[in-house]
Amino acid sequence: MHRSPANPFRDTIVPLLLIAGDALATFAGLALGYWLRYASPLGDLGIDVPDASFARYLPLLLVGVALLLATFVQLGLYDTRLLLRRYHSLAIILKGSALWLVIYLGISLVLKFDPPISRLFVLLAFAGVVVLLYSWRTFFYIVLTRSTAVRQLRRRAVLLGWNGFAQAIAAEIARDPAHPYDVVGVVARTPETAAPFADSNPGLPLLGTADELSGILARESIDAVIITRLDLAPAEVRRIVELCERAYVEWKIVPGAFDIFLSGLRLQTIGRVPVLGVEVLAINRLFNRALKRLVDLVGAVVGLGLAAPFVVVLAGLIKWESPGGPVFFRQQRIGAKHRPFTLWKLRSMVPEAANRDDAHQSTRPGDDRLLRIGAVMRRWNLDELPQFWNVLRGEMSLVGPRPERPYHVERLSAEIPHYLPRHVAKPGMTGWAQVNGLRGDTNLAARVQHDIYYIENWSIWLDVQILLLTFVRWKSAG
Secondary structure (H helix, E strand, O other), X not given: OOOOOOOHHHHHHHHHHHHHHHXXXXXXXXXXXXXXXXXXXXXXXXXXOOOOOHHHHHHHHHHHHHHHHHHXXXXXXXXXXXXXXXXXXXXXXXXXXXXXXXXXXXXHHHOXXXXXXXXXXXXXXXXXXXXXXXXXXXXXXXXXXXXXXXXXXXXXXXXXXXXXHHHHHHHHHHHOOOOOEEEEEEEEOOHHHHHHHHHHOOOOXXXXXXXXXXXXXXXXXXXXXXXXXXXXXXXXXXXXXXHHHHOOOEEEEOOOOOOOOHHHEEEEEEOOEEEEEEOOOHHHOXXXXXXXXXXXXXXXXXXXXXXXXXXXXXXXXXHHHOOOOOOEEEEEEEOHHHOEEEEEEEOOEOHXXXXXXXXXXXXXXXXXXXXXXXXXXXXXXXXXXXXXXXXXXXXXXXXXXXXXXXXXXXXHHHHOOOOHHHHHOOOEEEOHHHHOOOOOOOOHHHHHHHHHHHHHOOOHHHHHHHHHHHHHOOOOOO
């Protein structure tokens, strides 16, 4: 019986380094929270805690570290399959930190610590822990992925079958040297299908046929088998799955009948017949809609308050440079469920620009219609500040696919597969595509793919992650 060979670096050393680094970052965040609470002017906001010296608080800090690490372990943060999944790990860190905050506060209410845990300290420590954990994890990820060590972390995979799906998977993985998987070759279904594969010259070795799979798994130290064909007989699928199970190798099947909303697939039964289909997506469930709307309302109110001084200054600069036009620019866009709405922006172009802009899906850099202040606003996305009003009205969300004009929606839906399903969700001020550099005049198909990924993988933690990344990558890509 073959078992995947041991990989101490991937399975032991790196997880232990992550645990040690997370422990130090957590302790530093808690210590920072203590300093902010008891040694900075912020401490005046809290209630006095008698004899709250650092030496007496140290055991409480260590309890906090232990609780957070235990939460991360429970949520699977140190699973070796996540070592190269940076954003997935960040989502778990945000979720685990929020859960830890509730647990830590709850314990402080139930148990009478001496000295008592300051609620302000816990909130400040939570912010410090999240920032330091994100910074440490980002640094570690950059160092790891830019070194030769990354090759030891990737899971060796083979593609069983060669078709359009296999080509897409191989190309996607090849584009990212830090991808969690490394495709080491292809397994043909039969000797007859091996010849067409060799003729296609995909740049991957042909390792053999499905009948030789057991030997291939052992010889190539395979971690995962990706089945890309759906025309296999049920008995053949069972044999392949049993071989993978005996070898402790992951197996995956590409569901070629479904191109989108894969996370919404659910297996049900009609009588005794199993049926696979798309159910309600997480982003459209009642509780999740209410939670997302609550976050939008709070964010819109805070955003409008913070943006007001900037809007006043920018409005004055717009009027000074272009006195003949309005300060605000209105344009019809398509929102959720294909409903049109009026989008608000600060005007960044000459007043007559809208009359000759129908053919442009986005404004290119250097456009002679741009105002000087408009170019600055576009570069830093400051022209979009009034959209907090759209969020407050419920026409937009803080996070979601960017809205397009009706003309472009009709055109793009005819040119790009699966374009219209992006209107399942409310459009957003920022989104998964934008924080991944797909702004302005960029690949539209890639933007749609990112929008679909966001919709089918939505969680409140993904929204928080995108909002945090937006501040880091606020500058426009084009």
